[in-house]
Amino acid sequence: MSDPPHRRRAHASSSDLERYAGLFAERTRVMRSSAMRDLMAITARPEVISLAGGLPDTSTFPPQTFAAQMTRIAQESAAEALQYGPTEGFRETVDCIVEVMGAEGMLPDPDDVIVTTGGQQAIDLICKALVDPGDAVICEAPTYPGAIPVFCSYQAETIQIECDAEGMRIAELEDTLERLEVEGRRPKLIYSVPTFQNPAGVTMSLERRRRLVELARQRELLVVEDNPYGLLRFGGEALPPLYQLDGGDFVLYIGTFSKILSPGIRLGWAVAPPPVMEKVVLGKQASDLCTSTLTQYFVREYFAEGRWREYIASLGDIYRSRRDAMVEALGRYFPPQASWTEPEGGLFIWATLPPYIDTSDLLARALREDVAFVPGQAAYVDGRGRNSMRLNFSAGDEDEIREGIRRIGKAIEAQVELYGALTNSATSAPAPAKESDMDSPALPRPGVESEKDGGDVLPFRKAGGA
Amino acid sequence: MLKGGRSLERGVSLRSGARVEDALERLGHEVLPLEADGEMVKHLAAERPDVAFVAMHGSGGEDGTAQELLEILGIPFTGPGVAACGRCMDKVQAKHGFRAAGVPTPDWFAFNETAFRELGAADALGGLEERLGFPLVVKPSRGGSALGIKFAESWFDVPEALVSAFSYDDRVLLERFVDGRELAVSVLGDEPLPVVEAIPQSGDLYDFEARYEIGRTSFVCPAELSGGETAAVTAAALGAYAALGCSGFSRVDLILAADGPQVLEVNAIPGLTDTSLLPQAAEAAGMTFEDLVAKILELAVDGDQSSRSGDAGRATRGARSSA
Numbered sequence: 001m002s003d004p005p006h007r008r009r010a011h012a013s014s015s016d017l018e019r020y021a022g023l024f025a026e027r028t029r030v031m032r033s034s035a036m037r038d039l040m041a042i043t044a045r046p047e048v049i050s051l052a053g054g055l056p057d058t059s060t061f062p063p064q065t066f067a068a069q070m071t072r073i074a075q076e077s078a079a080e081a082l083q084y085g086p087t088e089g090f091r092e093t094v095d096c097i098v099e100v101m102g103a104e105g106m107l108p109d110p111d112d113v114i115v116t117t118g119g120q121q122a123i124d125l126i127c128k129a130l131v132d133p134g135d136a137v138i139c140e141a142p143t144y145p146g147a148i149p150v151f152c153s154y155q156a157e158t159i160q161i162e163c164d165a166e167g168m169r170i171a172e173l174e175d176t177l178e179r180l181e182v183e184g185r186r187p188k189l190i191y192s193v194p195t196f197q198n199p200a201g202v203t204m205s206l207e208r209r210r211r212l213v214e215l216a217r218q219r220e221l222l223v224v225e226d227n228p229y230g231l232l233r234f235g236g237e238a239l240p241p242l243y244q245l246d247g248g249d250f251v252l253y254i255g256t257f258s259k260i261l262s263p264g265i266r267l268g269w270a271v272a273p274p275p276v277m278e279k280v281v282l283g284k285q286a287s288d289l290c291t292s293t294l295t296q297y298f299v300r301e302y303f304a305e306g307r308w309r310e311y312i313a314s315l316g317d318i319y320r321s322r323r324d325a326m327v328e329a330l331g332r333y334f335p336p337q338a339s340w341t342e343p344e345g346g347l348f349i350w351a352t353l354p355p356y357i358d359t360s361d362l363l364a365r366a367l368r369e370d371v372a373f374v375p376g377q378a379a380y381v382d383g384r385g386r387n388s389m390r391l392n393f394s395a396g397d398e399d400e401i402r403e404g405i406r407r408i409g410k411a412i413e414a415q416v417e418l419y420g421a422l423t424n425s426a427t428s429a430p431a432p433a434k435e436s437d438m439d440s441p442a443l444p445r446p447g448v449e450s451e452k453d454g455g456d457v458l459p460f461r462k463a464g465g466a
Numbered sequence: 467m468l469k470g471g472r473s474l475e476r477g478v479s480l481r482s483g484a485r486v487e488d489a490l491e492r493l494g495h496e497v498l499p500l501e502a503d504g505e506m507v508k509h510l511a512a513e514r515p516d517v518a519f520v521a522m523h524g525s526g527g528e529d530g531t532a533q534e535l536l537e538i539l540g541i542p543f544t545g546p547g548v549a550a551c552g553r554c555m556d557k558v559q560a561k562h563g564f565r566a567a568g569v570p571t572p573d574w575f576a577f578n579e580t581a582f583r584e585l586g587a588a589d590a591l592g593g594l595e596e597r598l599g600f601p602l603v604v605k606p607s608r609g610g611s612a613l614g615i616k617f618a619e620s621w622f623d624v625p626e627a628l629v630s631a632f633s634y635d636d637r638v639l640l641e642r643f644v645d646g647r648e649l650a651v652s653v654l655g656d657e658p659l660p661v662v663e664a665i666p667q668s669g670d671l672y673d674f675e676a677r678y679e680i681g682r683t684s685f686v687c688p689a690e691l692s693g694g695e696t697a698a699v700t701a702a703a704l705g706a707y708a709a710l711g712c713s714g715f716s717r718v719d720l721i722l723a724a725d726g727p728q729v730l731e732v733n734a735i736p737g738l739t740d741t742s743l744l745p746q747a748a749e750a751a752g753m754t755f756e757d758l759v760a761k762i763l764e765l766a767v768d769g770d771q772s773s774r775s776g777d778a779g780r781a782t783r784g785a786r787s788s789a
Contacts, residue, residue, distance in 0.1 A: 045472070356626040361614055361633035364474060415629050421582045422591075422625040 027133075027155050045370070049404040052372040054198065054347055055395040056259050057318060061311070069301040077297060085293040087285050089115025089269070093296045096303040097269050101255065103309065104230050106244045108253070108271045114280055115291045119228055119256035119268035123147055125287065126189065126224055126252055126270060127154045129279035136180055136187040140168045142350070142379030142388070144198045144226065147191060151381075158381045159187070165341075167194055167204025170211045177219065189222045189252075194242055196229040196346025199379045199390035203344065206239050213242055216250040222276075226254040229346035231312050234320035236344035248273060257299060259347070260312050265295035319347070325398035326391065326405060333409030335416050340391075347394040350376075352387060357415050359389045365414065371407040468532060471502035473524025474613055474634070482738040483521040489759040490519065502527060510539055517766050518543040519759075521738060525608065528735045529555035544766040546734045550711040554734035558607045558639050560710055564729055567709035569702055571729045572721075573598055574641040576607060579632050591624060598642045605641065606634035617643065641730075646723035649689055651703035652736065652744040654715045654758070655765050658700045659747035663689035685743065687750040695722065702727040714765045717744050 073081050088094075094113045101108055116122045123146075131137060133155035139147060141160030151158045161173045173190070180187060192212070194204035204212070216223045225242040243253040248271065256268035272280055284290075302308065323342075326349055330340050340351040353359065359375040366372065376388025389408075393401055467490065469483025470476055483499065490497045500509050502522055510518070518541050520532055530551035536543045546554065553559050564571040575594065581587035594602065604627035606614045614634040616627035624640075631638040648666075652659040663686045691699065703718035706729045717736035720727045736744045748758040 356629055358626070358630050358633075361630040364613065365633040367474075415633070418579065418582060418632055419625055419629050421586075422588045422628055424588070 027153055048367070048370045048372055049396065049400050049407065050372045051391045051393070051396070051401070051404045051408075052374045053392055053395050055392070056263060056315070056347070057394055058262055058264070060314065060318065061262065065302075065305070069298055069305075072301060073294070073297045081294050081297040083293060085290045085296065087114075087281055087290050089113070089291055090293075090296050090300070092300045093267070094269075096299055097255065099303065100231070100257075100260070100308075101243075101253075101271075104227075104238070104241055104244070106241055106253070108243075108248060112248065112271050112273060112277055114270050114272075114277060114284065115296065116268045116270055116284065117288060117291050118258060118263070118266045119226065119254050120146060120150075121284075121287070122254040122256075122268050122270035123150050123191075123224070123226065125280045125283045126254075126272070126276075127151065127156070128283040128287075129276060130188045130222065131156045132188075136185055137189055137191065138173065138176065138187045139191040140193070140197065140200075142199050142376060142385055142390075143191065144193055145374065145378040145390075147226075148379075148381055151191075156188070160380060160382070160384075163197065163200055163202055165202055166208055167197065167202055168192055168208065168212070170208045170215070173212070174215065177215070177221075186219075187221060189224050190216070191224045191226065192242070193226045193228075195227055195239065196232065196343050196348075198229070198346070199348050199374065199376075200350040201341040201343030201346055201348045202350075203236075203239065209239065209242055209245055213246045213251065216246065221250065223251045224254065225251050228254075228256045228259045231260055232316055232319060232347070233345035234316040234323070243271065252276065260315070261299070261302065261308070265298060266292060267295055267299055316345075319345075319394050322393040322396075322398055322401055323349070325401045326393040329402045329405035329409075333406045335409070335412060337416065338412065347392055349391045349393060351389050351391060352376075353389070353412060354416065354419070355387050356419050357412065358386045360386070362389075362408075362411055362415060365411040366408050369407040369411055371404045371411075373408060467497055467499045467519050467521065468502055468506070468527065469499065469521045471522045471524070471526040471532075473522070473526050473528075474609070475524035478737055478739060479521055479523045479527065481740070482523070482742070485740065485755070486519055486521050486738055486759055489756045490763075493756055493760055495763075502532065506532075507535055507539070510536070510541060515541060517541070517763060519763065519766075520545050520735060523735055523737065525555070528733075529608065542766050544762050545714040546710075546712045546716055550713065550716075551734045553710040554712065554716065554732045555608050556637075557605060557731050558637060560706075560731055561639070563709045564706055567705055569705040569709055569729050570727060572642040572644045574639045576637060576639040577628075579636040582628070594624070594640060595621075598640060601643045603641045603643050604628060604631045605639055606631045607637040607639055609634040644721045644723050644728045646721040646728075647689070649699055649720045649722055649727070650717055650743045650747070651700060651720065652715065652717045652747040653703065653707045653712065654748070654761060655713075656704075658704055659744070660688035660750040661691060661696060661699055662687040662743045662747050662750075664743070683741075685746055687743075687746050691722075699727045702729055705729075706732050715744065715762055 091110070093115050094110045097113055097115070098108060098110055116125065127137075127150055131151075131154040135156050136159055137151050137156040138159050138161060139151070140163050142163070143160060148158065159176060161176060162169050177187070190212070192204070194209060196203055212223060215221070223242055223246070227241055230241060241253070242251045253271040254268065255271075257265060258268065270280060327342055330338070330349070330351065334340070334351065337354045338351060340349050343349060353362075359373070360377055363372065363375055374390040376385030376390065377383060379385055379390065391405075396404065467483055467487050469479050471479060473479070487497050487499055498513055498515055500506055518536050520527060520543050522528060522532060526532060528551060530548040533543060533548045533551055537548060545551075553563055558574075558576040561571050561574055575598070577587050601617050601619045604616045604618055604624070614631045616623070616630050618624045618627045628638060648664045650662045650664065652662075665684045665686065699720060699722060702720060706718045707716055710732050712732060712734065715736075717733045719730045719733065721730060736742060738745060745755055745758060748755070753761070
């Protein structure tokens with residue numbers, strides 16, 4: 001018997017269903033779930049190579065270190081580690097956070113820091129403190145897929161600003177702010193992942209960082225800098241975080257231990273000026289009182305050991321090699337019409353296919369080949385991104401990555417060939433060239449680029465290109 | 467209780483399965499939940515259940531595959547037999563069945579992927595506008611829950627829609643778009659249940675997400691129809707059910723257009739989740755979910771073999787009295 005029989009909570013009858021439906025809060029109507037959830041359920045099959053997740057590789061963390069630290073906590077601090085802690089987090093945890101931020105040139109006041117249950121909770125708490133239903137929230141296009149449900153659950157109107165190789169297009173942002181001002185509106189926050197962006201893998205240029213910070217200051221707007229990947233750089237020059245450029249007046253900062261240590265410990269943080277922090281702390285009290293005490297003790301022990309920088313460097317080496325394997329495989333197995341980003345850090349590559357391929361449907365074909373990715377649509381609120389996909393290179397080893405990309409390439413090739421067969425000989429029908437199709441903004445559109453920021457929108461590297 | 471499987475509708479199946487399991491337990495049955503995987507036949511052969519409740523959707527479970535195995539093992543099962551499942555699963559086959567039986571269904575053309583790749587079928591698409599008109603609906607022939615279904619407003623959309631549909635199956639159909647009310651008639655045994663109308667709250671298509679998210683679609687049951695409309699819709703549904711040789715239970719999806727009902731498809735094993743239409747229809751007929759499950763089980767155990775035309779050798783082993 002694969003499943004032992006057990007008692008289960010009674011399920012709703014359809015009249016109950018109607019009753020529940022009548023009880024749901026208005027915000028649940030805009031909370032997004034998706035068909036993708038069902039498709040993703042299939043990716044859990046062991047034979048599937050999943051390039052869909054955003055998982056760091058935790059297998060390289062030495063089990064002996066983990067055992068020694070947890071043992072020490074049990075022996076020396078069991079009662080405290082099993083107790084509630086302060087809502088803001090332990091001062092010792094905050095000291096570790098200040099150390100991590102210092103590694104990227106930031107010097108936050110420890111009093112401005114709150115320890116959260118992952119970076120995800122920091123996004124939630126900031127929105128909880130700032131966003132009323134109908135408020136405008138600005139983010140990148142594409143944006144972190146996990147931020148969208150947060151914006152939706154606070155009933156924000158999410159406005160997405162196009163990205164190119166230098167990150168968010170600030171000129172477009174300015175235009176949008178002007179337009180909103182004409183409507184008498186001011187966005188509550190501008191959410192950005194400026195470094196090794198999820199999902200696009202691009203990094204905002206220094207010039208744009210400066211302009212964004214300047215804009216926030218001039219207009220007294222809050223920028224939320226989400227920086228989970230900044231320390232996972234394996235190429236190029238490090239750029240100052242927005243928080244450092246601004247000094248922390250108009251930039252709220254979100255960090256996490258998820259990608260540099262472990263996502264399982266659910267430890268992240270937010271940095272905000274005192275008036276904002278006060279509201280964030282109240283919000284956190286209502287949400288979960290405090291972040292896990294036990295895992296805060298773990299981080300304290302881990303940092304006391306003093307080898308955290310080495311560990312991050314070792315992760316960087318692993319991910320660099322995996323990125324190289326993915327980029328190489330993309331060049332070999334993706335068709336010439338495809339293009340993709342080549343990140344200098346982080347976990348993701350963003351690939352864009354010809355506009356006639358819907359990657360949600362492609363996923364169905366890819367799953368028959370036992371491979372999965374995240375369809376680009378997940379990173380947009382408005383149905384854009386249909387011909388794009390997010391590919392993760394941190395979770396699997398080089399062989400898995402190559403094989404995964406080979407299988408996706410095979411599925412794409414089938415689509416491309418079919419489309420060719422459908423259009424080349426369809427002489428009786430007009431050729432379906434969609435020059436004016438705004439549904440595929442992530443594709444380079446030569447001749448349409450009057451944007452003063454310059455350069456193609458995402459992505460910027462063509463298949464077979466140098 | 468067979469559930470899960472590898473189809474794209476696996477998640478829906480697990481939800482259907484969980485709900486039915488509860489009902490079966492409350493009815494006093496001993497339930498053996500079985501994930502449809504490589505061990506399924508081994509477990510079935512070892513456990514010899516009195517009856518198999520099939521709550522699988524999509525390929526593998528709703529297309530007759532699992533049913534065929536159950537026949538070989540001599541285990542009675544719920545829902546339609548092998549041949550009917552096969553006909554329901556393949557929309558093109560089903561539509562031929564409707565046409566042959568005089569059941570109204572929208573005009574269509576069907577193509578295999580090889581027809582485009584090797585036979586230059588694209589040249590035949592020119593006839594579409596004249597024969598079907600725009601907009602038209604492009605669907606994978608085998609697939610459920612609206613996955614891969616696209617509207618083509620004009621020529622420009624057709625190749626892209628075909629590429630999407632061919633992601634799910636190597637055969638697709640292009641169907642005349644029929645504007646009207648979206649209705650579903652569930653048939654239990656040979657009795658039609660009250661008509662359900664599905665009214666999507668957003669978007670122009672009753673899509674996968676709307677189908678399984680509470681609150682995304684509103685349902686009216688019984689649908690507000692005139693006596694004549696109800697009669698026409700029910701007659702079309704029963705005609706479709708019979709045309710494909712269904713038995714036990716199934717759900718017929720139709721559009722009620724200005725000039726009468728048009729049958730789109732028959733779901734051999736409709737969803738039994740919290741948001742599914744069959745349980746709602748049963749409730750409108752005064753049945754609880756347990757009543758519905760008990761009835762489905764009863765139909766399986768002493769099933770009317772004559773209605774399973776084409777299903778030779780259907781097991782007739784009676785249930786032991788544990789039921």
